Amino acid sequence: MTALINLVYLISVTLFIIGLQRLSSPKTASSGNLIAALGMGFGVLIALISPVESGDGNYFFISGALILGGGIGLLVSTRVIMTKMPEMVSLFNGLGGACALLISIAELLNFHYLETFELASYLTTLLALLIGSIAFSGSLVAYGKLSGKIKDSWKLPRANMINMGLLLTLMGISFYQLQTLESMELVILIAILSLLYGITFVLNVGGADMPVIISILNALTGVSAALAGIIYDNMIMLMGGILVGSSGAILTILMCQAMNRSLINVLAGGFGGEVGIAAQVGDQTVKEVNIMDASIMLRYSTNVVIVPGYGMAVAQAQKICKELEDLLEEVEVNVRYAIHPVAGRMPGHMNVLLAEADVDYAKLLDLDDANKFLKETDVAIVVGANDVVNPSALDDPGSPIFGMPVLEILKGKHVIVLKRSMSSGYSGIENPLFFHEKTSMLFGDAKKSLNNLLDELKTTV
Amino acid sequence: MTALINLVYLISVTLFIIGLQRLSSPKTASSGNLIAALGMGFGVLIALISPVESGDGNYFFISGALILGGGIGLLVSTRVIMTKMPEMVSLFNGLGGACALLISIAELLNFHYLETFELASYLTTLLALLIGSIAFSGSLVAYGKLSGKIKDSWKLPRANMINMGLLLTLMGISFYQLQTLESMELVILIAILSLLYGITFVLNVGGADMPVIISILNALTGVSAALAGIIYDNMIMLMGGILVGSSGAILTILMCQAMNRSLINVLAGGFGGEVGIAAQVGDQTVKEVNIMDASIMLRYSTNVVIVPGYGMAVAQAQKICKELEDLLEEVEVNVRYAIHPVAGRMPGHMNVLLAEADVDYAKLLDLDDANKFLKETDVAIVVGANDVVNPSALDDPGSPIFGMPVLEILKGKHVIVLKRSMSSGYSGIENPLFFHEKTSMLFGDAKKSLNNLLDELKTTV
Amino acid sequence: MNLIIEILINQLTILFALIMAVFLGFELISKVPTVLHTPLMSGANAISGVVIIGAIILVRSSGSEDYLSLFFGSLAILLGTINVVGGHAVTNRMLQMFRKK
Amino acid sequence: MNLIIEILINQLTILFALIMAVFLGFELISKVPTVLHTPLMSGANAISGVVIIGAIILVRSSGSEDYLSLFFGSLAILLGTINVVGGHAVTNRMLQMFRKK
Amino acid sequence: MVNIGILKSHKQAPLGVTPDSLKKWLPIKINFLIEKNAGIFAQFSDNEFLSEGAQVVSRIKVITQSNILVISDDLTDQDLALLHIDTLVLGLLNPYNNKSFITKLKKRNQQAFALEMLPRTSIAQSMDALSAMASLAGYKSVILAANYFKGYFPMLTTAAGTVPPAKVLILGAGVAGLQAIATAKRLGAVVEAFDVRKAVKEEVESLGAKFIMVEGLQNDMDTGGYATVQKEDELTAQRNLIHQKVIKADIVITTASIPGKSAPRLIEKNTVNDMKLGAVIIDLAAASGGNCELTEDQKIINHSGVTIIGDSQLAYALTSEASKLYSVNIFNFINHLIKEGLESIDFEDEIVKSTYIGKI
């Protein structure tokens, strides 16, 4: 019978897989989420109606909990504002961990009444308890940190030692419990210690590394679900859990890569150190953007402005700018060029190059028009320009170029700056634009960066 | 015990997966093949040393067959010339099918001596026999067709009917056999009919569709291996077979897509219709080339000549020509442009456009230099030129343009012509170049074709 | 050690599934653009809520006087449902931004 | 029909593996450049030669007088080995061309 | 040995031979008689011709001793008196607009070939001097216009304001018109073009410029590459559109012509009156009456702030380049003509037939 049910669960698992697959591309992600949800609904349905060996059904409790939980979930998720999403995910993840924690405790309690006593099953359940607890408490701490309820400065001294100690103690007690199998108190102790470990594990991770930690905790919840699946010999839990566990693990690694950090680094950070995500220049930080994010930002924009400067000329990147324009226009993104009067090194420098690349004159905006258009701009790509987009000309009376008309690039929503380094332009003065929160830097030769961007964009268009 | 062995086989399966994964990217493909081979070697080793329930070992036969087979395999594969590779693959695939066919016959014979008689197992074995046989005979026919031993013109009349009839007969007999389980003769009949079906199935497929058919047959071999795996409760066969089956199926679809044909179309061709890849014009045929072949031809050339004509101007494809040049030069292919004095519609038409695309003057060859260079050219791409590459000017005294100096394009090894149709150029006369055996046509707007070519090329560079 | 081997052998299915799932997970995820990291994580998190099925089974197969199980189980269902429903809903909202206006 | 369901239920492992393998196969192959189609097919073909393991087991577990099995089995090993060894070798040669002269 | 004679021109006409082109003749045994100082406009010295093996001789000697005489101006009666009746005369004879000289030749029964009458076939193209000259004229017309125009051609965004691109209008997009389009586009101007032949639209667009479509223009005025005269009813819509376009343009280059007919009038005086101050019109059809009402051939006039330059021989301003191209045309033509020998010219051949001017 279990086998037949499992066969039916297969449908759910398949839907999970399809869902995850679709979730990994921008075009299909939305439907992927729905498909996964469908799989889940179907699984729950089967769990509700499939025959069980014993028990009284207790549908009152079940439906009550389902309705209540569903209501809360919906309510919370529709109310939360966009910027609070990550902490929400963390919170939900904690609840999943709690779920695993609760059922494994219940099962462990039940073990004493079962006739057949399998060591392997017991070990599995114990592991589910352990991992579920860590996921639960860890996620809550992550939630607290992200929402600001727990201050980043609340750090444990010698966290490294404490974590190690806790882990060793946990393993010792678990081993002992496996030998004796008797004391229910030890099980409770294991749960408490696991919860504690979850807290200390997460508490010391730097704020910027939080997403990575959440991903780890997410994977752990998956693993605990899979372990619970073993307990119940239930395919959907098992497979769903494994899928989440494995994809979560890989996602963790990818996130580290995207942040240019190694996992060990993040965890080491978690064990005491503090490493920020952004590069440090003097006492200011600049934010780097990777090609993928940049390409998605562009892809889903309505208006994009390309701001060419001397660097575009040096890189001879005019033709690729035009290609970028063509590609974006193809997906109905509006592209304009903002030509500053003194961009480049001779009057009309940009015009000459863009004409060579066959850019339509009608797409060239001069300073005034550009500044108007910038207000409605989603992304401004600065291709090797510097002085002509220096906001100190607007707001820093101490600047040597104060009063010079510049492109008011910060009127747009996002700015991506393509240049090779942090070095300054013709005027030799620093540019606060690069440190602005709206700005992301894409370092490297402009032609190369644009080429990469183009290749990436082609995969999503 | 079987379980433990299967556990060890897991290593092999993992190696297969990694191998396939690496095989799917040009840079890692070579190592992927080795890894897969490693997995296979390991699997064979385990099969040789793992304990079996009964039997006399018979190592003499086994090692003899292994050594002989390995020797033949190595010998054949190192001797075969490059262009014969596809037929080799087909032949090998047939042998794999034969292997499945043989062991399933042996097993079916053995069934009678077994105590426990499982209907499911019997069905599985029968299926393995059936599919293995089809893969075997089908692959041999494919081999024959590719190597020219079987003429493309040897076609069955009413192949569609015959195939259907065979299939129904096969199913009927199999069903009967499952009911009675007795007659060994019926098993032999099934084998024979399957072999026959394999032959008729493949015989009518058009020559150009052969790769797709081979891919299908390959997937079938995989499935038969998996079925055999079920017989022996053997993980490596099962998983390896499934992997080959599923990836083979997907590869088949991809191949159809790459050829711009639907699978049904290919199979329909196989069931009697005649859908050649070559178009018929009057009593002459022109050969079409697909993007991937064109891109490989270019990629692995030493010298390439681009011949622009009025069509390049109409398509405004000059910039993409330049991109193609850049990409090819990157992989050390020598690219030149052959500029015919009257190409286009005004003196210097091509020069103007190519200069706009920033093509180096040094790469432009005039008529005489081009004709010299063409002797060492591997591929000449004719981008919308027609009259200026018309060989009747050279060898057809009856032609209105006889005596006009033209680009002697047929001095090169291959010619790819990009144009939209078979229509003529300015002079309104037919061009025998298009029907020449060295020539392949790539129909469509030149800009689009070049863009596709470029995209394809990028995946291999 | 023996215990582990025993488990491994007994749960060969799982082991295979695990290996496959790891590869599958890798292939599925490895090409994900960074902007999708968070939605994907959120979606995966919602799927991990599949553990409520265990909770449902637990409650269904408990006696109606087994208060401990009932309490733990019902609570588990509650929390799990929040995870599942909230998770999918939040993911959905995040993904709104990829719908082209 | 019953037979098929029975088989399905009994071979749940296989079914799971199948689904996983199909997805995995899809993910692995779907990004393959067209030039690699033939080498990939060839490589997969070599892997499909895994069926020799069945042949080996067949021969090993046959009695030394079971000539039929021995003959069929040995021939199967022979052919299968050609498939495996030749397949990998040919694949390898095809892939040489991706190493630039 | 065939003697080919080259006469000096009184104007800046291209020369039928250059020191460089003499090298091409080497394999064919030909003797060249070149009039003294023939290369003066094209900047070739007599010495250069001598060192390539030609003979530099007096005009009389050239006329009397040549089997083939390549001319650029009409022969005077004096010249004609000296000319042997078997001598082949060829060159750009201007057969449509210079009837008197042609009639003289015909009357004499002199065998003559006018390169203007070459068919517009692919094979004739290497002899097609009109094409080569038109191309040069098209290029030069833009350079000249840019030189007369008191502004930039390209768009430039500078610290002192944004300079809009010049608007260039090309009327008649044959060889000269296309070359003008290409050149103006290169310089960064915004280019539009108009023609009555339908095929031209694609050709104009193949150079990246915009073609002006006249609504309701049904007929395709194409006969063997040349245009024919239009019907009156079609002209009104066309005239209005051209008027609109011309008054917006900074530069107008007109090349419209119909062989043997006077040039179509495309720009009326009142249109010029409405044009921008400082605009420039270059009329390459000046010799056959001009496309602009105000055009005067070989003159530069200023009409209410608009400069109108009428010059059908703009190519000749680039004499040395023109000579280089022309000499190749002549080489190819003569070679085609006498490929079977001077005595056995194939008068059935399409190229020979079309260019031949024989008895009346």
Added chain:
Amino acid sequence: MVNIGILKSHKQAPLGVTPDSLKKWLPIKINFLIEKNAGIFAQFSDNEFLSEGAQVVSRIKVITQSNILVISDDLTDQDLALLHIDTLVLGLLNPYNNKSFITKLKKRNQQAFALEMLPRTSIAQSMDALSAMASLAGYKSVILAANYFKGYFPMLTTAAGTVPPAKVLILGAGVAGLQAIATAKRLGAVVEAFDVRKAVKEEVESLGAKFIMVEGLQNDMDTGGYATVQKEDELTAQRNLIHQKVIKADIVITTASIPGKSAPRLIEKNTVNDMKLGAVIIDLAAASGGNCELTEDQKIINHSGVTIIGDSQLAYALTSEASKLYSVNIFNFINHLIKEGLESIDFEDEIVKSTYIGKI
């Protein structure tokens, strides 16, 4: 109300105001006094000025009633006699080469501003008339050269043979040189450039042209964007290389100059002797002595078949365009000058300080 006076120039100099630029002034309350017929070269009529609200008056009235006087020529002694001592005089005063007039001003203790002396900073660029004029001159030099050159600029493969591209050499790649490079490249020529400042290499390459490297040239002759005089020992290698390049070129455009010094001599007479027949040299440094030994300012000379055009004021040939740009420069400069009011000019400001010509 501030009165700004605009005097008519005797030469084709750009005008400090255009009817269009008057619109820009509207928000600031300024009264414009424009001399009658001031717009004659730039093709603006007095009426156009009137309709934009300016007053068109006599020269005397302009001089006597203006608070700020924008001039293009030296003021005569007559003019100076009329000039109020508080009136600010500004314009392109030519301070380096026209010492006598400057001295007169200084002696009078007249407050004057020479736009030539603007610092080459980003913020000053919108007032930088030299830059705007140099850009125009660079463009025009190529158009002029193309007009004088008796061949095609671009490479063309035609039925009458392949025409090689013209070889253009630019000596001195400042603003004018860069614009010349860009224009010549557009026309399809093969362009090379040379300069003594190191930064220029990248700039030249940023336009797709080739930079000529002199081996062993160590010093970077850059001071605030301007070049300085080179040391003798470095010059020999450089001279040889330039000689080699010049004799291969069809067109040479020279723009090398050092503010306040005479222009560096880059092309000797014997180099010109070795040049190709028909080559063209355009010397934009003519006013300060010329980069070519044979250059004569404002003259077109022919030396052994080479045309040498010396003109430092090529921009003025495009008078109307030049005026449009110049008037913006003037607008920006005056606005900067009197941003705190006419009476409280900030003489500590870098721009004011650099351009100011005060007492001796």
